[in-house]
Amino acid sequence: MEYPGNLFVVAAPSGAGKSSLVKALLELDARLAVSVSHTSRAPRGQEQHGREYWFVGETEFRAMAGRGEFFEWAEVHGNLYGTSRAGIEARLQHGEDVVLEIDYQGALQIKQLFPYAVLIFILPPSWDELRLRLSRRGDTEPEVIAKRMVNARHEVAQAQHFDYIVVNAVFDTAVFDLKTIVHAQRLKYAAQRRNRSAVFLALDLP
Ligand SMILES: Nc1nc2c(ncn2[C@@H]2O[C@H](COP(=O)(O)OP(=O)(O)O)[C@@H](O)[C@H]2O)c(=O)[nH]1
Ligand SMILES: Nc1ncnc2c1ncn2[C@@H]1O[C@H](COP(=O)(O)OP(=O)(O)O)[C@@H](O)[C@H]1O
Numbered sequence: 193m194e195y196p197g198n199l200f201v202v203a204a205p206s207g208a209g210k211s212s213l214v215k216a217l218l219e220l221d222a223r224l225a226v227s228v229s230h231t232s233r234a235p236r237g238q239e240q241h242g243r244e245y246w247f248v249g250e251t252e253f254r255a256m257a258g259r260g261e262f263f264e265w266a267e268v269h270g271n272l273y274g275t276s277r278a279g280i281e282a283r284l285q286h287g288e289d290v291v292l293e294i295d296y297q298g299a300l301q302i303k304q305l306f307p308y309a310v311l312i313f314i315l316p317p318s319w320d321e322l323r324l325r326l327s328r329r330g331d332t333e334p335e336v337i338a339k340r341m342v343n344a345r346h347e348v349a350q351a352q353h354f355d356y357i358v359v360n361a362v363f364d365t366a367v368f369d370l371k372t373i374v375h376a377q378r379l380k381y382a383a384q385r386r387n388r389s390a391v392f393l394a395l396d397l398p
Contacts, residue, residue, distance in 0.1 A: 198289040202291060202294075205343070226293065296354075315358070
């Protein structure tokens with residue numbers, strides 16, 4: 193399946209900073225569009241239907257999955273999450289670059305469907321910092337934090353299957369790392385499409 197738009201997948205354990213980093217990246221890069229996932233979980237804090245997620249509930253989610261409406265979906269921390277075909281297919285076909293913020297299970301499914309997708313794993317600088325960020329975020333119950341910290345150990349082990357690993361210690365450095373990955377992929381992909389070396393493209397040589 194060849195689509196002109198690039199596909200970037202960002203995954204990380206809860207609390208590592210993926211939502212904040214993707215938000216900052218989108219503010220710096222007008223060509224990037226984020227995919228809004230569907231989920232069965234209830235909204236958290238200030239989250240709004242159609243902004244952070246399409247909050248559809250379990251019955252509707254499973255009905256959508258049964259109709260094949262997701263490119264990928266997974267159960268994560270006891271809730272269902274999925275990327276709808278309708279949400280990204282047209283954008284990719286129109287050449288837009290799309291960012292998916294999903295878990296490692298979804299990332300590996302996407303890589304199967306779109307081999308040219310770029311998988312980026314965000315790591316926290318330490319377990320203590322991860323726990324601190326989750327509790328400081330203030331919208332996740334202590335028992336949910338504990339569950340996500342347990343899951344994080346297995347999730348982090350999946351980073352080996354990703355194309356890039358970004359350690360989110362200093363936020364601005366991690367944003368710059370993401371920008372660099374996106375820029376390098378655009379050069380490489382454009383060169384492939386035009387059968388020209390990325391160097392010539394970068395220097396705009398004939
Ligand atoms: N497979 C998959 N995972 C998703 C999707 N949307 C969100 N997730 C993941 O579900 C997990 C929980 O997300 P969320 O409930 O927002 O908690 P957070 O990780 O603390 O922001 C995170 O790892 C997300 O990356 C999706 O469409 N598909
Ligand atoms: N580099 C960083 N240093 C300190 N705090 C951070 C950093 N990156 C993110 N945070 C904070 O950590 C918390 C979790 O970030 P968030 O983007 O919600 O993570 P995720 O989407 O991976 O669950 C938020 O309060 C966020 O502001």
